[in-house]
Amino acid sequence: MSYIDLSNINNALIVGAGHGIGLAFCEEILKLNPQIAMHATYRREEKANKLFDLKKSFSNLSIYQVNPVNEAEVINLKTKSKIQKINLLINCIGTLQDDTVSPERSLREIDISKLQHYFLINSSITPLLAKHFKDCFRGKHSSCFAAISAKVGSIDDNSLGGWYGYRASKAALNMFIINISIEFKRSAPNSVVLAIHPGTTITELSEDFIQNTNLKLHKPNQTAENILNIIKNKDPKQTGQFVSWDQSNITW
Numbered sequence: 001m002s003y004i005d006l007s008n009i010n011n012a013l014i015v016g017a018g019h020g021i022g023l024a025f026c027e028e029i030l031k032l033n034p035q036i037a038m039h040a041t042y043r044r045e046e047k048a049n050k051l052f053d054l055k056k057s058f059s060n061l062s063i064y065q066v067n068p069v070n071e072a073e074v075i076n077l078k079t080k081s082k083i084q085k086i087n088l089l090i091n092c093i094g095t096l097q098d099d100t101v102s103p104e105r106s107l108r109e110i111d112i113s114k115l116q117h118y119f120l121i122n123s124s125i126t127p128l129l130a131k132h133f134k135d136c137f138r139g140k141h142s143s144c145f146a147a148i149s150a151k152v153g154s155i156d157d158n159s160l161g162g163w164y165g166y167r168a169s170k171a172a173l174n175m176f177i178i179n180i181s182i183e184f185k186r187s188a189p190n191s192v193v194l195a196i197h198p199g200t201t202i203t204e205l206s207e208d209f210i211q212n213t214n215l216k217l218h219k220p221n222q223t224a225e226n227i228l229n230i231i232k233n234k235d236p237k238q239t240g241q242f243v244s245w246d247q248s249n250i251t252w
């Protein structure tokens with residue numbers, strides 16, 4: 001029996017759902033639970049066409065343009081969504097390469113402002129969401145708070161080096177997840193807080209890095225399905241874990 005019955009939960013909030021894995025979560029959750037009160041955020045309008053199309057088919061999907069690095073926008077999201085008790089919140093925001101950063105190959109490429117950007121986007125948003133949505137987890141209902149991390153953020157698993165900012169910012173995210181899980185245990189004893197490695201997934205984030213990879217490649221909807229299967233089978237005793245798409249635990 002699943003701990004969180006995703007086909008029956010009342011609501012879910014996917015942060016960073018304009019495309020990629022976040023969008024796939026919205027699609028897969030709505031397939032499982034067409035009546036759910038589904039909330040989803042995007043930042044760049046020009047990339048969110050598929051989310052806008054999904055909204056046309058589901059009147060129960062509410063979408064919000066939010067840039068969660070701005071705390072006022074997170075507060076506004078909380079107010080506008082009117083969520084009181086939440087069952088599922090997944091933060092899918094992350095960057096590997098953008099106009100500001102590209103993954104460092106060596107110490108020569110270390111740059112303070114670029115490191116700050118990695119930490120801002122990949123680490124800080126999750127505790128900010130936890131801060132403002134914590135009261136929606138309060139009580140005895142079953143719930144899950146998750147962030148999409150990355151296996152390369154595992155300190156134990158790092159044998160290749162490189163990608164300083166991305167690796168370190170995901171390792172910091174993992175520490176935030178442990179902390180959040182400890183704090184949530186007190187007020188939300190039936191919550192499960194997880195850092196999840198999605199597996200290598202064909203998205204905008206990975207497209208420049210997967211041409212010659214030997215890693216198994218997943219489509220975003222396969223990834224979302226894999227992760228939802230993990231979430232539904234976790235119980236509160238397993239809170240504060242770093243889990244891989246294939247259900248294995250990753251060492252920190």
Ligand SMILES: NC(=O)c1ccc[n+]([C@@H]2O[C@H](COP(=O)([O-])OP(=O)(O)OC[C@H]3O[C@@H](n4cnc5c(N)ncnc54)[C@H](OP(=O)(O)O)[C@@H]3O)[C@@H](O)[C@H]2O)c1
Pocket residue numbers: 015016017018019020021022042043044045047067068069092093094095096098121148149150151197198199200201202203204205206
């Ligand atoms: N794809 C993979 O193989 C892989 C592997 C390991 C971990 N991950 C993790 O999976 C998560 C989802 O990534 P994805 O693969 O689905 O990539 P994606 O399609 O590129 O999605 C990235 C998300 O992050 C948001 N984002 C990026 N830069 C941002 C910024 N500066 N400020 C605010 N939001 C920003 C994007 O929002 P907008 O586009 O709306 O701005 C989008 O919602 C990320 O945390 C990533 O690190 C992915």
